[in-house]
Amino acid sequence: MGFFSMICCVKDLERKKQGEHNSKVRIFTLKELELATNNFNNGNKLGGGEFSSVYWGQLSNGSQIAVRRWEAGRNRSNTTDREFALEIEIMARAHHENLLSLRGFCAQGQERLIVYDYMINHSLESHLFPGRQQQSATCHLDWTRRMSIAIGAAEAIALFYSISYLHNHATAHIIHRDIKANNVLLDVNFKARVADFRSAKFLPDGATHVVTGLKGSVGYVAPEYAMQGKASKCCDVYSFGILLLELVSGKRTADCMIEIWAVRLACERKFDEIADRGLNGNYVEEEMKRVVLVGVACASIEPEKRPTMIEVVEMLKGDKAKLLVLENLICSLWFQNRFDFEKQSFDSS
Structure with a gap:
């Protein structure tokens, strides 16, 4: 399944689940996540790897989140889009009290971001x-x-x-x-x-x-x-x-x-x-x-x-x-x- 097809499927999943099981999965705007993470400030950085970084953030309603941000621009590979889409598909389908919850995602322009519940006691x-x-x-x-x-x-x-x-x-x-x-x-x-x-x-x-x-x-x-x-x-x-x-x-x-x-x-x-x-x-x-x-x-x-x-x-x-x-x-x-x-x-x- 192609990247944009995958995202469309996830959007359909979100629409179907609204009002059903009180799903919290949603599509965030880039502006929302920039505000939540203080424009992805290094002081908010929780960790990361070769191709992505994770930031702490706080939404306007006061809830805390963790945001994974993949590298944007020329440095981003097709692998990034595959990883991004696969993780959304898996987490949108898998629900268990011992699995990290997917809050939502953002695929705006060159940006690829996934939003999770923030785990205060880390790993x-x-x-x-x-x-x-x-x-x-x-x-x-x-x-x-x-x-x-x-x-x-x-x-x-x-x-x-x-x-x-x-x-x-x-x-x-x-x-x-x-x-x-x-x-x-x-x-x-x-x-x-x-x-x-x-x-x-x-x-x-x-x-x-x-x-x-x-x-x-x-x-x-x-x-x-x-x-x-x-x-x-x-x-x-x-x-x-x-x-x-x-x-x-x-x-x-x-x-x-x-x-x-x-x-x-x-x-x-x-x-x-x-x-x-x-x-x-x-x-x-x-x-x-x-x-x-x-x-x-x-x-x-x-x-x-x-x-x-x-x-x-x-x-x-x-x-x-x-x-x-x-x-x-x-x-x-x-x-x-x-x-x-x-x-x-x-x-x-």
């Missing part, structure tokens, strides 16, 4: 791995909040897998391709909001994977995707497993082979050594064990051994039968393939 990453000036931030992530974040994010990912999209005249589903701690935002109550669908890819119905260029972040990319370019739902499950292990341990995957470290300790029943020291022992042992086992299973090097996101949700919520099978399988695989795991860990060091 999960900012609390798990605070900078030197934020050393007290981890105290906000007590165990109750971490467990809520794990289950909420899992439910959101499972939901957007269930949504069908029309792509190239055929039904397809989406894969995120960049699930990581920085793309899980936290609202005022520390409720998780999965965000950033710029790297999302359509997966045709019936297809197990698509071969595509590499997207994602160091430490979160599944082995089969990194080596063979095969992107699938299993790749997202792998990334989510790494995220769970970071959430429970407070360790960065980029700093260690977190899945190898965690599976060894889990099979030795040393779950207390995995727990983030910032928790000071204040966690529910059974729940912590549950998160570790699910995280290790999701981060299996064998895609076919990974659970589905629906199974992940069930196990995080305490499905004892599935967890028992999972624990036995993980330890069996560890002892069968211990040499290969340890060699992989040694080679990466």
